Amino acid sequence: MSSPVITRFAPSPTGFLHIGGARTALFNWAFARHTGGKMLLRIEDTDRERSTEAAITAILDGLTWLGLGWDGEAVSQFARAERHRAVANELLQRGKAYYCYCSPQELEAMRARAEAEKRPVRYDGTWRDRDPKDAPEGVKPVIRFKAPQEGETVIHDHAQGRVVIPNKDLDDLIILRSDGNPTYNLSVVVDDHDMGVTHIIRGVDHLTNAARQTQIYLAMGWQVPDMTHVPLIHGPDGAKLSKRHGALGVEAYRAMGYLPAALRNYLARLGWSHGDDEIFSTEQLVEWFSLDAIGKSAARFDFAKLENLNGHYIRHTPDAVLLKEFLAFLPHVEGGPEMLKALEGGRMAAFAKALPGLKERAKTLVELMTNAAFLFAVRPLALDDKARALLNDEGKAALRGVLPVLKAAADWQAPALEAAVKAHAEQAGLKLGKLAQPLRAALTGTSTSPGIFDVLEVLGRDEALARLADPL
RNA sequence: GCGCCCUUCGUCUAUCGGUUAGGACGACAGCCUUUCACGUUGUAAAGACGGGUUCGACUCCCGUAGGGCGCGCCA
Known part of the structure; x- marks a missing residue:
């Protein structure tokens, strides 16, 4: 029996849940549901400067609104710092990491030099093999991971395929800061391992991290999780999602009047497909979802299509x-x-x-x-330009003509009203439109509305008749 | 600069060596119709470019161009 699938969604609480994150969560969720596994939620709040409670709330609310429930309690990454430190020290012990005494200024200079000389920007390994006895006075060191310098790191990725990164292009990353706090790549590996995550599904912007993390897994002798790096979502112009287009929190989509089901359906079709299927229920998504059907190229966010889908969902x-x-x-x-x-x-x-x-x-x-x-609306109704135009002399005349018919209606129900008005129109030799439009203008103050007989019925006899009499 | 990835109608995508390259959104035109929608019918619209491999490439390989991502004591 194979072990149950455990996925995780791991946002950093530095802002709202944006649309790309929402889709990542959806994929994690769908895959977990599809396999009968679990989706865990981990808040990557190790950046104490930028993490906020408000952001955590926004993310949780966003997921909840979207209907993407997680299993168990949300895990705070920051709360696990002690464990991360322990692993950093274990790596040190195993000779897979070392102290580095370079100051931030030195590193900055190193970067500037590399850039000026148009060389790759990487840590040069100054302290990799240097004796810690050479350490300068009073400098608190960081711990760097001793990354392999030769060979290559291979990522087997469901979406990206086999990705090979030359190890020479990956430098010795800092895993523990000089203040003793762990950094992202270490924390992620330790947490994913400890939480039993079997499948990592996240944005391709993490692909290089995947290589570095793979090296850490290997150094610790841990099993590397199954990985899927999903392509990013771009704005309509093909560039990065900006606030102008899609880089809004999901709560903005809620405020724009989109239904969660419609957004789920739309998001699922961005980068994932199931043949020609366009409109499908969440149950179908769960049933059909497969990591291997995720594409490799970035998709542009298209509000027109979302709107179309949303209209469909509203109607249905x-x-x-x-x-x-x-x-x-x-x-x-x-x-x-x-x-x-x-x-x-x-x-x-x-x-x-x-x-x-x-x-x-x-x-x-x-x-x-x-x-x-x-x-x-309250009487007398404010009319928009088109409604006013409809209520010209001709329109008013038409209104005067039907008013008695309506007043005489015994049954104030759409079908009966329709029959009465149609009979009147025929008798008066008027096309129905010539009657319906002035009615609509007087009844709603606009030129468009639901079917006019429904409007009459919904408004009720007294209110409708009063509105019709107002302009006359 | 270095590394990795991407490239089928305007957009999202199907195709997994042999198709008139399909669907959807959008656009346009017609029909329906009391308005607006809905619905419906139809039209236009694509394999970035250049080389290979092959009997045969959108599909495989190489290159070019364009685009994206990454290269923090951020995550």
């Missing part, structure tokens, strides 16, 4: 579920709390009634909210 989400999602969304958007108040203040029924018509024409929850505004 059952009303009751969508209503819940919408209510949960409102606190996160401008004007949302006010609408929430209005809904809870008695407009909920009308909104729920209007929802089927509303959701057909919204690509985001923000659009849904905008399109629902007519429900909450």
